[in-house]
Amino acid sequence: MRSAPLTRKTPLKASTGLQRTPFKRRAPKKRPGHEPKYLAACRGERCYLQFAGCCSYEGDPTVVPAHQNQGKGTGLKVHDRFSVPACHFCHALYDQSGIDRETKRATFDWAYTRWEPARAEKMGAQ
Template identity: 40%
Template sequence: MTLARKSPIKPGKGFQRKPGSPFSSFASPKQRIARTAMKKRAARKPTVAEGSKYLAACRGEECYLRVPGVCCSIGWSHPSVVPCHSNQARHGKSAGRKADNEFSLPGCTPCHQWLDQNRVGTPKQVKFDVWDAGFELWLPVRERKMGLAEVECVI
């Protein structure tokens, strides 16, 4: 048995709420668009200039990852030193997203490859521990270099 329409569909304005409907109090489409725009405006993203100052601090520095058996520039500046970002979710890392520039430290190319590419099968926790130890060493140096640390006066 098939259902057949007895009268043709009347041309209209599409779906509309009836005046007495319990759903008639919903916001209009224009109001919903305005509210969405206000929500989007509230979240402030860091500017390129704010993030690049952390990356610029890494230039000309030695490797702070210092992975045993991998590092090629312990104790001296190396031309292959690049900013190495954290791979930890607590620093803003997620699928398809790099951690914030605030959580970066200078590392030579071999150490950076060891950190980001799991060719040797090192457990993640070991990599996290190496990165955290390097970041502890780098943080006071970066603060002094960027002028954020207070200078102690000895009398």
């Protein structure tokens, strides 16, 4: 038995494609203690952490601000004031190695006492 072809009673409307509603982006959350001027002061500096046998100390292009690990937690970071310039290798050693906590703290404290006057001089000149 032969059936009749399927036909629509009403014609199809022409579609213009998917209509997307505009997506509103939220402003980034302000982190307490975020001071870009302290991070900018680390740019172009030498490594101050200087773990033994880890970096070349001078002229390393991978220098970034390394924040103090004491007082941080999941989703938390200490104030940018407590950061020192560190090369990639020293920063990774400080953050991710199995070195005991006392050695890491002593190294950071030593670096910070040397960096703080240099940063104050650099920021005073700006």
